Amino acid sequence: MRIRGARPDDAEALAAMWNVMIRETLFTFTTEEKSPGGIAAMIKDRPGAFWVADAPEPVGFVTYGQFRAGTGYAASVEHSIVLTQSAQGHGIGRALMTKAFGSAAQQGRHVMMAAISGTNPGAVAFHSALGFLPVGRLPEVGRKHDQWIDLILMQKMLSGR
Known part of the structure; x- marks a missing residue:
């Protein structure tokens, strides 16, 4: 398995991965x-903000972008990570x-945010193990498949204060 920068020719495989999560x-x-x-x-x-795991075909990716619009948020990013089911736990x-942490820090980013569905305790545990700290829970701010969903916010400092 290797981690490399994403390429445009990865787009079809990455969309397929992401769409499974969106649909299911x-x-x-x-x-x-x-x-x-x-x-x-x-x-x-x-x-420099979109990475793919090959094994040897893409089995996961991480990307990040500015957390919120506006210049005051330029040093804060939010990420998305998606893995195929077979790639999880390895x-x-x-x-x-x-x-992603190293890349974002090199780009001068200070904070990485995780916005996690309240239905995904595994993601909360994963992010906790990586040093993210819980900073908020927004009850029932999301709705999908006729269910209200909480949003859990976690953050990791990438640079010293």
Whole structure:
């Protein structure tokens, strides 16, 4: 397994991975599936902020972008990480996140945020193990598949204060 920068030709495989999560889980509030063209544009727009795990084909990815709009938030990013089911539990997620931490810190980012569905306790445990701290819970702010979903916010400092 290797971690490398995402390429536009990864877009179809990455969209397929992401769309399984969108269709089949409450782990993302998103209901609109990702298109390969949209993923390719995201890869282009996020140089040094979109990483793929190959084993030897893509089995997961992590990407990050600015947490909120506006220049005051420029040093804070929010990430998305998606793994195929077969890739989970093998250290691939940790390797992707470690790459994202280093890349974001090199880019001068100070904080990485995780916005986690309240239906995904595994993601909370995963992020806790990586040093993220809980900073808030927003009850019933999301709705998907006729269910209200809490949003859990966690953050990790990437640089000293």
